[in-house]
Amino acid sequence: MNILLQGGRVIDPSSGRDRIQNLLISGGKIRARSADLKPTKGPAGRKRNDDLYVIDVSGKIVVPGLIDMHTHLREPGHEYKETIASGSQAAAAGGFTSIACMPNTNPVNDNRSVTEFIIKKAAAAGIVNVYPIAAISLKSEGITLSDYWDLKEGGAVGFSDDGRPVMNAALMRRALEYASSLNMPVISHCEDTNLSAGGTMHEGFVSAETGLVGIPGIAEDVMVSRDILLAEFTGAHIHIAHVSTAGAVRLIREAKSRGVHVTAETAPHYFTLTDEAVRTFNTFAKVYPPLRGEADRAAVREGLADGTIDAIASDHAPHARTDKEVEFDYAATGIVGLETSLGLSLSLVQDGVLTLPKLIEKMAINPARILGIRKGTLADGADADITVIDQNREWVVDPRNFRSRGKNTPFKDWLLKGKAVLTIVGGEIRYQDL
Ligand code: DOR
Numbered sequence: 001m002n003i004l005l006q007g008g009r010v011i012d013p014s015s016g017r018d019r020i021q022n023l024l025i026s027g028g029k030i031r032a033r034s035a036d037l038k039p040t041k042g043p044a045g046r047k048r049n050d051d052l053y054v055i056d057v058s059g060k061i062v063v064p065g066l067i068d069m070h071t072h073l074r075e076p077g078h079e080y081k082e083t084i085a086s087g088s089q090a091a092a093a094g095g096f097t098s099i100a101c102m103p104n105t106n107p108v109n110d111n112r113s114v115t116e117f118i119i120k121k122a123a124a125a126g127i128v129n130v131y132p133i134a135a136i137s138l139k140s141e142g143i144t145l146s147d148y149w150d151l152k153e154g155g156a157v158g159f160s161d162d163g164r165p166v167m168n169a170a171l172m173r174r175a176l177e178y179a180s181s182l183n184m185p186v187i188s189h190c191e192d193t194n195l196s197a198g199g200t201m202h203e204g205f206v207s208a209e210t211g212l213v214g215i216p217g218i219a220e221d222v223m224v225s226r227d228i229l230l231a232e233f234t235g236a237h238i239h240i241a242h243v244s245t246a247g248a249v250r251l252i253r254e255a256k257s258r259g260v261h262v263t264a265e266t267a268p269h270y271f272t273l274t275d276e277a278v279r280t281f282n283t284f285a286k287v288y289p290p291l292r293g294e295a296d297r298a299a300v301r302e303g304l305a306d307g308t309i310d311a312i313a314s315d316h317a318p319h320a321r322t323d324k325e326v327e328f329d330y331a332a333t334g335i336v337g338l339e340t341s342l343g344l345s346l347s348l349v350q351d352g353v354l355t356l357p358k359l360i361e362k363m364a365i366n367p368a369r370i371l372g373i374r375k376g377t378l379a380d381g382a383d384a385d386i387t388v389i390d391q392n393r394e395w396v397v398d399p400r401n402f403r404s405r406g407k408n409t410p411f412k413d414w415l416l417k418g419k420a421v422l423t424i425v426g427g428e429i430r431y432q433d434l
Pocket of ligand 1: 317
């Protein structure tokens with residue numbers, strides 16, 4: 001299919017481009033960018049014109065397809081929470097053309113057959129690009145390294161025991177050395193389980209007042225500190241997942257200034273909510289790391305603004321009603337994010353924290369760079385993975401409309417401004433709400 005996206009504001013931070021222009025897609029690739037193309041003007045929306053679909057995107061933003069570098073698809077093993085197909089649909093509806101999925105499935109993605117299974121299932125679903133992240137250790141138990149070479153050959157793009165930290169520093173050292181020899185990142189879930197033991201929310205006034213057991217911010221900071229030191233010692237690339245504390249932001253900032261190869265992501269709930277969200281024992285706001293205090297939230301926003309935090313990732317963690325509609329202590333942890341991530345992140349632009357090009361860097365360009373995937377550009381000849389955003393569209397979060405099987409969002413009924421209205425993957429339209 002040939003598509004002409006007509007009259008949009010094209011923002012491509014990979015080349016510094018930011019201007020109104022047409023974008024032509026042919027054979028799954030971005031073929032040309034030319035203000036001179038003069039297709040027959042049709043009525044609003046999409047019109048067939050000699051095999052060229054002309055889509056009027058004037059007033060909208062055209063950007064490299066968004067990449068969510070931290071998603072939980074629950075297949076294999078927990079398909080009642082999410083499948084590769086339903087998660088892919090949710091991704092496309094949220095404006096993502098590529099997602100990287102964490103290995104905490106059942107079985108854990110610690111061997112090539114699981115990696116290949118995910119890739120095959122994703123190809124059969126045929127909606128977005130899915131990149132598996134494989135486990136650092138067998139069963140993510142933190143005892144024995146998995147076979148990185150084989151996993152890379154199978155299609156893995158990084159290593160993480162996400163959901164669980166690697167408590168053994170010697171194992172983490174070897175993981176960094178092995179991954180580094182393959183030019184791949186280790187993605188760290190930073191939590192000292194001795195410090196976090198028994199906790200279900202952030203340790204602070206709200207935990208004291210509710211009587212819930214707290215997880216102190218230092219449980220994250222200690223591990224961020226250790227992993228930075230190990231990355232410095234080995235020269236390897238450590239990527240810190242879901243940054244939630246002021247301490248972590250400060251440590252990463254300092255490490256970057258020393259030249260340590262550290263990158264970092266945060267998730268929209270950490271720059272949007274605080275621990276106040278769990279005061280009512282709302283299990284949909286129960287997540288690890290937990291929602292922190294206001295000073296942490298402010299520091300995460302500062303870290304995004306000054307470049308300390310490279311990426312915004314959804315940490316999409318779908319759970320079933322039965323996992324969440326129980327007492328707070330027993331509820332599963334996690335928040336769905338694929339379909340609210342962009343809307344929430346655009347508030348950073350509205351609040352003046354980030355410019356729109358900077359936001360696109362954090363949601364497309366930097367995730368591609370960190371994972372080493374050839375995406376995140378609108379250059380001529382690049383894969384036609386494109387997201388069109390209507391910055392002014394106001395919409396109300398209604399989990400019943402989610403494509404995801406998971407409805408566990410603390411943002412139900414929130415009014416958001418801005419959403420993806422067209423998601424194109426490999427030149428094919430995967431989602432449209434123009
Ligand atoms: O809250 C969380 N949920 N944090 C994680 O690290 C894992 C995730 C999940 O898989 O549900």
